[in-house]
Amino acid sequence: MADPVIIIGAGQAAFSFANRLRQLGHEAPVTMIGLEPEPPYQRPPLSKKYLLGEMSFDRLLLRPLSWYEENGVELRLSTWVEEIDRDQRQLCLQNGERLSYKTLVLATGASPRTLPAPMGGDLAGVYTVRDKQDADRLATVMRPGARLLIVGGGYIGLEAAAVARHLGLEVTVIEMAERILARVAAAETADAVRALHQCHGVTIREKTGLSRLIGEAERVVAAELSDGSVIEVDLVIAGIGVTANDVLARKAGLAVQNGIVVDAHARTSDPDIFAVGDCAMLPYQGALIRLESVQNAVDQAEAAAAMVAGGDKPYEPKPWFWSDQYDAKLQIAGLNLGYDETLTRAGTRQGSLSVWYYRQDRLIAVDAINDAKAYVTAKKLLDQGLSADKQIVADPQSDLKQLLA
Incomplete structure (x- = not known):
């Protein structure tokens, strides 16, 4: 049997890692340690449909409890780690218990300020x-x-x-x-x-x-x-932002910089320890950033699981986000870091629009409000490493499909 994998955290990134590891046929014993009493669940609906009473909590669960037993993932809920002993490859829990690991995954998330x-x-x-x-x-x-x-x-x-x-x-x-x-x-x-x-x-x-x-x-x-x-x-x-939960990593002597510093394979400064999701500072276009999004939590965790299962493909972030407010859906593709120009384009629906961000004449991000076509087009361009002709973008009568020709 493969050596034990322990995941600290029980959120979207933790689940995504465990799920992908099993999909890839990796048979290592997996233990997931979560501070909350609930198994992994979706967080974005909490402050929207759940709070409004439009969605019950059981619908937020990423998988029913039976999934963890069926897939050999031990859930240790209402539990936390006091210390990481890197020399012994052991964790010390709050009750004094010690657990040994071969591979450790930090999916500790972030806490609100x-x-x-x-x-x-x-x-x-x-x-x-x-x-x-x-x-x-x-x-x-x-x-x-x-x-x-x-x-x-x-x-x-x-x-x-x-x-x-x-x-x-x-x-x-x-x-x-x-x-x-x-x-x-x-x-x-x-x-x-x-x-x-x-x-x-x-x-x-x-x-x-x-x-x-x-x-x-x-x-x-x-x-x-x-x-x-x-x-x-x-x-x-x-609503003043969040702080990466990196105290445990810092105490263990891992590289920390407003989050747990990882490489393109989600490895920390200790090759046996990975960090994924909101707690991780990852490389993106020559800089280190934290991507606080469901998309990144899933994609980065799955990339890390592939590494543990024997792969070697680096994780290449393709950021996208969304925000629902009233009847408006704001969809964001890319990151607008360092933009020096914007173009605003009216959508076909009343009140819909998109804002296109450029840096040195190259498209880097788009905000689309009730404009799915602009969002989808921009995301395809960004995923393919392409820019967007400004004349087409600036003309609301033009067909955005031209940008993909």
Whole structure:
């Protein structure tokens, strides 16, 4: 029998690794260690259809429990690793138990940044949105008429705002940067998303940060903002990004840099240890980046599993993302890092558009709002390493199929 494989983490990347390993016929004993009590499940619907009550939790499970038994994957849930002993190739669990491994996979994911306690982050009524427990807590308090403050105008905060408005809450979003989506999207995309939220009754205050939360009886009741204004609130959601769960790797002496540094084969600085998903810093176009997406969690994990099963093909990221807000679907292909030009193209449906990003006259990414044709076309071009003729893109009457000719 092959040597044991242990996966730390029980999310999308962990499941994808184990599943691919079995699909490839690799017979190593596999143990998956998860902090949560639930087996691997989809996270994106948690803050949308699950929170809205439109999807039961069993539909979020990536596989039923029987799959793990049938495929020889031991699930160790409500369990965590205290230490990685690389010399002995052993893990020390929280109960003192030690497990030996031949291959170790770190699929530890990321954790939401929280508001600091001196700012009032420890008051009751302050939430983050990342796992089932977070969604279950929010489901009990998101009631019509409640006043919600969302700190952060990125995708996490804006998706939460859309769900809250659907549930009838009064929503204010504050963003300390010049505009919402400042780090991840062009102004044209941000303008469209802002208008979408405003027409649904969300108050968006840009260039406005949080000074402190005000509490009574240890529960949040108001927020003092950076412009000196004070607004009454019933609950607060911090949507200020996530931090890679790399502490365990750092303690073990692995290379860490805002995430666990890996090579093109998902190997860490220890050749017996792989890292996949949101916790990994991987090479992309000459730089190290973290790709926080389901697509990357699946693709990188499957590439790592192929390596463990005897392959040697490097992982080549082809990033794509999506965000559902109200009746709008934002689809993103590529990464807009370092763009120096954008072209905006109106779609065929009312309110649909796409924003095409160029760097040195070469297409690097596209944002498409309710414009599946633009998204699919751009993704095909990017996957094939092709650019897009600017004249065709800029002319809304032109047929995008010409770009693929």
